[in-house]
Amino acid sequence: MIVADRFHVVRLVNQHFLKLWQQYDPEGRKNRGLLSLMRRHHWKLTAVQKENLHQYLAQEPVLGALYFAKQQLNGFLVMKSLQRKRAEKMMSQFLRLIDQFEHSPARALAQTLRSWLEPIVRMWRFTKSNGITEGFHTKMEMLSRRAYGFRNFENYRMRVLAQCGWIIPD
Structure with a gap:
């Protein structure tokens, strides 16, 4: 039985997002302060950092939508040791989010997540990592x-x- 490693799945999502960001705004990607804000989980940002990020994303609506979807996806991925019933409830929301990615510029990410769906779902049930x-x-x-x-x-x-x-x- 293969169980996906949480760190590597979150890293994959971030890599895909940063690559899309490069396509939409090559100049913004060079700003190290913005880069740091884009990589972090939204719950780890201070109020000032959130404000700076929201100002930037307001100028780039496509990136704003992708960022919001990425944060939702990371929210699912960092959940640990879900009980079976809760995992079943989360599964439908997770699949809807992947469907949204399939109809967006993040198509490649959606295909990867679909192909690794079973190991990712097992990741919710088992908390061990390497x-x-x-x-x-x-x-x-x-x-x-x-x-x-x-x-x-x-x-x-x-x-x-x-x-x-x-x-x-x-």
Whole structure:
């Protein structure tokens, strides 16, 4: 049974949205402040940031609609451990949102979400992720970059164990 990883699904949605933003407003995409606001979840924005974002989106109605739909979609995707009945209720709303994307410039995103629908729905029921594994892997990569290749594997192994918080055996 395949379960989609929440982080990667949200990242995919954001990548598609940023690519569409590039098509509609190449200059706005270069503004780092706007870029930061567009990437964040709406519940993490301050009142001033929300106001700045709404002013920009008022000038670009297509982007405003896409942004609102993206926020709705992310709202569905970040839900965790839904009970079966609640998940069934959410499913119809989720499918309607995907249908809206199919009739918009985000057609490619809708097709991807449709093809991965079962693993995404399973993501609602199961809260486990591979985040810890990814974190350890990143730490190991950083160690390798800093050391530019250890000649002694045991030295590398001990550094990885120390970095990842495991007790080093004597």
